């Protein structure tokens with residue numbers, strides 16, 4: 001017998017972790033993985049793993065395998081097949097073709113130096129605003145190097161679940177941004193938007209260092225007619241010098257620390273201090289507690305917070 005009342009379909013949260021394999025998992029990436037895993041799994045959602053290895057010059061061979069092994073040691077299990085962006089060039093090409101055909105993407109001949117010589121305006125992430133030199137066509141005798149998206153004026157806004165409302169006028173502040181780089185590498189902004197949409201990701205939990213990228217991603221989602229996911233940008237782990245932990249700032253691999261201790265520190269970083277008897281307990285017991293106690297209001301709202309001393313090389 002059919003139900004008397006139509007039952008609204010419940011939307012299953014679909015989250016993901018999308019590391020760039022530029023080195024092993026460090027404390028900052030463990031925090032992002034744990035936060036997105038708990039946020040999706042505590043509501044019986046799915047959690048996907050995608051290796052963002054498009055930026056080939058920065059990729060460290062084998063780092064993907066190390067990250068996958070690290071996640072398994074922390075008990076952070078993913079659903080389905082792992083996706084490697086390096087195998088998805090055809091998809092990105094098809095989307096770029098769609099944008100080209102509708103005049104929304106155009107070829108650009110400008111070198112970095114030419115852009116630097118023609119503008120001093122910088123976006124929030126420090127990159128120079130593209131002055132639009134090739135918007136109306138390539139200068140005579142010049143070849144296409146990169147492909148850019150044609151931006152339009154107006155604020156692009158979203159309400160981040162933790163950081164509040166964020167707005168940016170992309171045309172004014174960033175300019176027409178790159179989709180395919182001069183070195184043939186697909187831009188992160190395009191790849192991430194296509195993959196999140198095609199994987200059905202509806203909740204993106206990641207570090208606040210990517211907050212500035214989000215309006216560009218919303219802009220592309222709207223151009224392409226994709227659904228907009230919800231966003232939650234977690235505080236980023238910073239070292240003694242107040243720099244984001246990364247390979248460049250000498251973050252240590254989490255594998256250097258026993259997994260149960262590193263995991264307890266990641267919980268504490270996210271405002272979820274484990275009860276004393278679970279601190280340093282086997283990872284499964286900690287995660288089970290996390291699934292029962294995860295609460296977004298407990299999360300710290302700052303954009304950066306100090307990482308534990310063990311997680312970064314201390315500099316004098």
Ligand code: GLU
Nearest residue numbers: 018019020052192206210
């Ligand atoms: N691959 C990016 C990074 O490792 C993360 C991308 C994202 O979460 O959107 O910084």
